[in-house]
Amino acid sequence: MSDLFSLKDEEENRWPRLFVALALEGHPNAKQINAALKGRGFRAAIDEGASFRDLLTGYPNSWWVAVALEVTGKRDATSKEVVAALSSSKGQGWLQLPSGTISAVRYDKKKRQMMAIFRSNKRTYLYDDVNQDEFDGLITAESVGNYFNAHLREKPFRELK
Secondary structure (H helix, E strand, O other): OHHHHHHHHHHHHHHHHHHHHOOOOOOOOHHHHHHHHHHOOOOOOOOOOOOHHHHHHOOOOHHHHHHHHHHHOOOOOOHHHHHHHHHOOOOOOOEEOOOOOEEEEEEEOOOOEEEEEEOOOOOEEEEOOOOHHHHHHHHHOOOHHHHHHHHOOOOOEEEEO
16 A cells, blocks of 8 residues: 555656756746756756646656656656756766766766766766767767767776766
8 A cells, every 4th residue: 555655745746846956936837947957067958838837738758758757867766766867966067868878977078088878777977089969969960879888889988086
């Protein structure tokens, strides 16, 4: 019976928890949620043509799936996981990725270096000789992991402490 209650609690409180984590009040619209996500280094996750009322009545899980995927890389992330990912912001210059492979990347154009934090082991690696087109390809790829394996995996790298 406790699973039923925890599931109900999750569904009823995930939006309020997210809004608090994003420092939003009331019932923000998609544009406000996206702006708050962008302010934390994430990409816009929600279709801005839909209203919060549409969300609640038509597709109650679609916005959540989009936010959870962007913030944690998992479609089925709980509110606790999403809030934890939001509060462990990587700082200035980090771009969060909707990927099961890489959680965040940072690029230094002058040095042609990319730092990547891998989701599985939470380790950070520095990749040398990465050009802007390769970095842009990674962050816009439909599959970050596949793009990384095909274009960046063999670049010189080292683990950062």
